[in-house]
């Protein structure tokens with residue numbers, strides 16, 4: 001059992017408040033991803049959990065025990081750093097076993113644990129090498145191996161894949177997913193990359209400026225973002241956000257009139273690129289746009305449509321589309337797929 | 350074609366002036382010195398007499414030479430202890446943030462300050478501090494009831510060499526602390542954080558990360574310290590001139606006195622040659638050690 005709770009956790013550096021009264025629960029065996037733009041306080045939050053930063057205010061509770069004053073080493077956590085933080089003069093095996101050696105474990109135990117971690121991570125042929133002689137992906141694995149041998153209650157990851165190239169990142173993402181299942185471990189993972197968050201997480205915590213914007217499963221965040229920030233952050237390409245006006249009964253916008261009843265005033269409509277249809281299917285909401293750019297990715301394509309009123313709409317199309325820039329296109333948007341955000345950015349519908 | 354030739358010889362053109370200066374003022378005199386050491390000659394007479402290795406025989410039979418060599422070695426060992434080992438530990442403590450930034454900067458500046466003083470000033474200052482009875486050290490000993498430990502620090506054969514050596518430590522340890530601080534600060538801080546999470550104490554962090562992290566710098570600073578110890582002249586000349594009774598003689602003062610006081614220039618050249626080969630050996634060790642990486 002490993003559960004973690006943060007209650008009104010606050011972190012200040014001098015006068016600068018980086019984390020403000022933050023509440024978070026992480027359940028046993030859960031893979032929780034903290035995601036948000038650079039500088040929003042993700043690393044700071046993770047370091048507060050790890051014990052590398054003091055908690056200015058509020059409580060950190062792990063398995064029912066308040067941890068604020070417990071030193072990092074005795075919280076039962078292991079952290080994988082963005083830089084890997086491998087000890088350059090130690091071999092792979094020594095890197096993985098240093099914590100156990102410090103703890104005074106006996107040689108046989110250490111050897112078994114290192115061998116086990118090396119097997120899981122396919123590092124067996126490299127145990128005697130120094131980090132300098134490893135590729136980026138291999139170093140990454142050693143850093144993870146170092147965490148595994150400690151058999152921690154919770155794994156902490158701070159942007160572990162951001163120093164890898166795209167292909168390797170994808171591979172390591174899959175391996176991390178597998179590892180989570182294989183170890184049945186609780187993991188807290190920090191990234192600024194929403195694709196990593198969507199693919200890895202049981203639950204995603206979207207952070208912005210030291211606060212939590214929304215917590216939910218990837219599907220919840222994608223389908224029902226709580227506000228404009230989450231709507232714009234989750235999903236690639238971004239959700240289309242269109243300025244509109246509600247008169248109380250009908251919303252009027254550059255992409256049509258929708259009989260959606262929300263309070264009168266300015267609103268923002270949110271439409272995912274893949275819900276937009278080409279042609280006249282539900283012709284009450286048909287609209288036309290001028291194709292400015294087409295990107296063909298192979299399995300799908302994206303067209304960027306000027307629908308007037310200085311609004312550019314991203315539309316997802318199947319396959320290698322034959323639609324070309326310069327064409328005019330009829331589109332329709334099913335009213336039940338349109339999200340509505342109020343003047344304060346909160347989702348109304 | 351012409352441009353290519355030009356490009357090939359251009360580097361040599363740049364190197365040539367400094368090479369010429371090096372040869373005329375360093376390598377040629379060093380060689381010439383070795384030749385001089387085979388002659389008996391004086392700087393005030395023109396004729397000189399070839400004596401083969403006589404100067405070296407005299408040298409190796411001289412008690413003063415051996416005492417000077419031992420003093421240089423003592424100087425080297427104690428300098429390594431203070432300016433490498435202690436300096437590294439103190440630098441690590443300062444960088445580790447045991448003290449706040451204000452106190453750390455104060456210590457760093459305070460330690461560094463002696464190194465910017467001229468050696469002559471330092472020598473005179475410490476002569477006053479070492480004064481019997483009225484000097485600061487004896488005053489402190491009297492004030493604390495430890496007068497039995499009092500000595501004529503610079504006047505007794507037993508204490509003079511250590512007294513001078515400690516002045517050098519006082520002057521240079523702070524300088525080395527600052528150099529080590531720079532080297533330690535270049536070590537990524539997340540190495541320390543990772544090891545801290547593994548339960549390492551500060552002392553373990555020092556041995557697992559700091560020491561291997563500054564290995565290169567330590568090697569170079571240790572070699573420089575040893576070079577300095579075998580070439581030392583100024584502080585000793587200012588404070589004791591090798592006395593009393595040659596008790597604080599080092600190779601540098603022995604050579605200087607032979608050449609310019611006793612006017613046995615061939616003998617002095619032999620001392621210089623010995624110093625040259627000692628430092629050459631130290632340099633060779635350094636190159637060997639660095640190549641091992």
Ligand SMILES: Nc1ncnc2c1ncn2[C@@H]1O[C@H](COP(=O)(O)OP(=O)(O)O)[C@@H](O)[C@H]1O
Pocket residue numbers: 013016018036037038039040041042043044045
């Ligand atoms: N030690 C520190 N002292 C002062 N400010 C800090 C410190 N560490 C982080 N910050 C500030 O806290 C904010 C959040 O930083 P960080 O947690 O690293 O963001 P993220 O990991 O989300 O990119 C940033 O504005 C950063 O400048």
Ligand SMILES: [Mg+2]
Pocket residue numbers: 042043044159
């Ligand atoms: Mg960060």
